[in-house]
Amino acid sequence: MIAVPEQVFSARRIGAMILRYLYLLRGSWPRILEQAYWPTVQMITWGLVTQFFATNSSWVAQAAGVLIAAVLLWDVLFRAQLGVSVVFMEEMFARNLGQLFASPLRPYELVLALISISLVRTCIGVGTAALLAIPLYQYSIFAMGMPLIAFFANLLIFGWAIGLVICALLLRFGLGVESLAWASIFAIAPISGIYYPIATLPVWLQPVAWCLPSSHVFEGMRTVMFEQRFDVDRFAAAAELNVLYIVLAAIVFLRAFEVARARGLLLQSGE
């Protein structure tokens, strides 16, 4: 036998799964292009809106680039979620889940591989759009400095949490809930305060908004851009919520995996 003895956690197995997703990405240039396409289109659109409002809105004029920064950070959340759920769906389309889970791969190792490849895909997509914004609109989101890393990390983790819950639903209900992978994140967009302060929302809705890490991030982003200071409280609130949500999402996913085993769904995961 040439197999390595049991390891509870194996970087080799996680690496194998990351390699599998990189092979997929490398083998198809439209896939790579698709990563950057929507973030770039969004950035261009909101860049033009910014140019218009810069001379027609005193609010935007105070902080040029606030809308571009908002759309780029929103895409971090969106791409992070898609990076997990869409890649998981690819395993289902390929009827590969049975192969994977009959191997020594643990479900939590698959989760770590999914979030790793999500990071790669998000960096390709949003990174391209962020770099293009510099020559197109003379706006660099990187000028935000260290706070950008805090915003990026929080949105990434929140996106992974949503992505894992969608994966759990896919495991439990199959590809019939595929549309959730694409559409669910837009349910939280209006209450995340991406382009406007949370105070704009109806009073009764504001407590709900503050339950989302994304609301704290976008509010924190505006504080950096308008007041040139980093709101540590907002960062801490987002981080605490993210710890809660990512743990809950991991529990939901692992529970869905056990339900799938009990119901024999791992062998019926194709189209």
Place this chain on the structure above:
Amino acid sequence: MPDPAVAVEGLSKRFGAVVAVENISFSIEPGSICALLGANGAGKTTTLAMLLGLVTPTAGVIRVLGKDLRTDRYSVLARMNFSSPYVDLPQRLTVAENLDVYARLYGVRDIQARVTELGRHLDIEGSMRREYRTLSAGQKTRVVLAKALLNRPELVLLDEPTASLDPDSADRIRQYLVHYQRSNGATILLASHNMTEVERVSTQVLIMRSGEIVDRGKPMHLIAKYGRTTMEEVFLHIVRNGDPADRQARYSVR
């Protein structure tokens, strides 16, 4: 006395009101080829899936390679492998990429040498750079079989391994499987509808009907026991014995 390669005791699986497998017990000697027979829906695939840990049993105990599957599932999975028509490989990866990924998952050392060796034995050397989705059904079967042998498994579970192969390819695969089993001392559990194949390669047969094991033994003994001349006749006798309106009588060709 070595542990059985597989020891199953009181194994059952119900999906709601549907009984897929009902209280089956069997053991498989290490280094043997055991065939699991039964009509469609008899419970073969569910049984294999439970042995792989893909489906959790409703009741019963499974010991594989001397370990309890409930507590040592992952250490056992590294020592076994499988192929099945109910699962596939990533369509857009090349054959070489697919085998590379699975070799890493199973902790195979010297991946290139192992992939080359299997490519030669299973006649897929020329397909290594092709995307899996572009292969014929027969080529896909051979690639999935290569994946199933990557880690030199001590136990191989094969669900209809030659179902989509032409007679020549199927014969070569059977020869290779027997060669692999003998040269590695491996155990093979084979679910098949090809009775000629079963007669030719298996040392032990388990016959399932409606989720239960209704008979077992060596192929020659079963043929003698039922007074038939082939395993196909034995299979038809046992399967149809459970059906009072014998289809053979209704649809016999005169």
